[in-house]
Amino acid sequence: MPALPATSREWHLVSRPHGWPESKDFALREAPVAEPGEGRILVRNLHFSVDPYMRGRMNDVKSYVPPFQLDQPMEGGAVGEVVASRAEGFAPGDHVLHFLGWREYAEVDARQATRVDGSAAPLSAYLGVLGMPGLTAYAGLFDVASFKEGDAVFVSGAAGAVGNQVGQMAKLRGASRVIGSAGSDEKVRLLVEEYGFDAAFNYKNGPVAEQLQAAAPDGIDVYFDNVGGEHLEAAISSLHPHGRVTLCGMIAQYNATEPTPAPRNLAMVIGKRLRLQGMLVRDHEALQPEFVRDVGGWLRSGELKYQETVVEGIENGAEAFLGLMRGENTGKMVVSLTR
Numbered sequence: 643m644p645a646l647p648a649t650s651r652e653w654h655l656v657s658r659p660h661g662w663p664e665s666k667d668f669a670l671r672e673a674p675v676a677e678p679g680e681g682r683i684l685v686r687n688l689h690f691s692v693d694p695y696m697r698g699r700m701n702d703v704k705s706y707v708p709p710f711q712l713d714q715p716m717e718g719g720a721v722g723e724v725v726a727s728r729a730e731g732f733a734p735g736d737h738v739l740h741f742l743g744w745r746e747y748a749e750v751d752a753r754q755a756t757r758v759d760g761s762a763a764p765l766s767a768y769l770g771v772l773g774m775p776g777l778t779a780y781a782g783l784f785d786v787a788s789f790k791e792g793d794a795v796f797v798s799g800a801a802g803a804v805g806n807q808v809g810q811m812a813k814l815r816g817a818s819r820v821i822g823s824a825g826s827d828e829k830v831r832l833l834v835e836e837y838g839f840d841a842a843f844n845y846k847n848g849p850v851a852e853q854l855q856a857a858a859p860d861g862i863d864v865y866f867d868n869v870g871g872e873h874l875e876a877a878i879s880s881l882h883p884h885g886r887v888t889l890c891g892m893i894a895q896y897n898a899t900e901p902t903p904a905p906r907n908l909a910m911v912i913g914k915r916l917r918l919q920g921m922l923v924r925d926h927e928a929l930q931p932e933f934v935r936d937v938g939g940w941l942r943s944g945e946l947k948y949q950e951t952v953v954e955g956i957e958n959g960a961e962a963f964l965g966l967m968r969g970e971n972t973g974k975m976v977v978s979l980t981r
Contacts, residue, residue: 646684646726650675652715652745653959659700662897663967667700668960673715675747677726683738683752684726690743691719691769692963692975693803694868697896706922718743719774721758721765732757739768746956746979763941770803770974771948772937774923779807779866780933781926782888784815786919787864791816794858796877798822799868800842801829803974804890808866809839810946821857823850823873825969832972836947851876870894875905881916889920897967949973954981 649672656669678684696718699710710716720743724736729752732738738755742748758768770776782804783789795812799805800822809820822833822842833842841857850872854862863885865877870892877887895902911918940946951971953962959977966975 646675646677647747648675649673650745650747651956653956654713655700655710655716656713658702658712659697659897661899663697663700663964665960665964670957670959673745676749678728678749681729681752683724683729683732683750683755685720685722685738685740685742685748685750685755686725687720687722687743687746687748688737688978688980689721689766689769690745690959690977690979691774692959692966692977693718693775694891694893694896694966696963697967715742716744717741719769720744720748721768722748727752737765739773743977744959762938766950766952766974766976766978767948769976770950771807771941771946772934775803775974776807776937777926777930777933778890778921778923779804779811780937781923781929782866782890782921783808783811783864785926785929786888786921787866787886789815789817789864792818793863794819794821794861795864795866796821796823796854796858796862796880797866797868798845798873798877799891799893800824800833800839801972802868803971805866805868806833806837806948806973807946809833810837810940812864813838814940814945819858819860819862821854821862823853823869829972832949836949845873849876851879854880864888866890868893871902875907878905878907878910878914878916881914883914883916885914885916887916887918889918893967951975953977955979 654669657667659667721739737760740750740755797805797808801824819840822839823845830842833839843853854876861882862880865887868891871894962977
């Protein structure tokens, strides 16, 4: 086994953001690297994920997942190579998916690591289309929203890692119409020309309700919400009776410093008998075999496409996250440590 490095760099949260996070809220620090303990593996991270939900973990509030601790390494999805192992079933050279990202080297409880096959797909894909975002799209559309053939589907944040997969999966399963919103004209073109959406619009170009009405004049059956706010209000107006909404994310209010108003038309939920359901992907782990089978097949056939925005170098990790929050990514945002 080659000699291990003495230290590893890792990103710490050093102050809790008020409103939009800033560079000063993060610090890249060095930490010692040691041999793994019993039942554990040492992993050299090759790629790690930055995701919108991480903004919530920067607040010291009670939630479904504990907040990041100040002056401690942050966490998130990562894929890397085992360099030392004291755990049965793992050997140096294996590639694994785990949850100790934001650092160069991670000592991981082997029970929290999953072997992945780098020959079946690029390793970074296990952080996106074959990972948590892909399963979120799959479970949120087919399980939570009870999608059925012939449904008209609206997806907000549709050029992101989850949204573009939702739209493509809906088309593959026979949606009558798929509409997406995004934050630039370039992303709108991508949704229609690359991902096969029937229509898309730039939410910055005018009121969302008006643009959605123009894109879906006959209404919608399913809304997959990654944004909240004005988008949710518009979707409620456009949904048919007994429409379904998957509440996956509300990025429009993640950086708000004051409480945001509820949709002004919320009473329509009653008359239309709408179903609005929040989701956490970890509640749907039982779908993993079905998800891998279906998505793996769509990837092999070329029917399902994906893109990544790759930021090189651990020193750019915090800026990658800030760029994600500004909407600078197309598809999954990944920090690569391979150079």
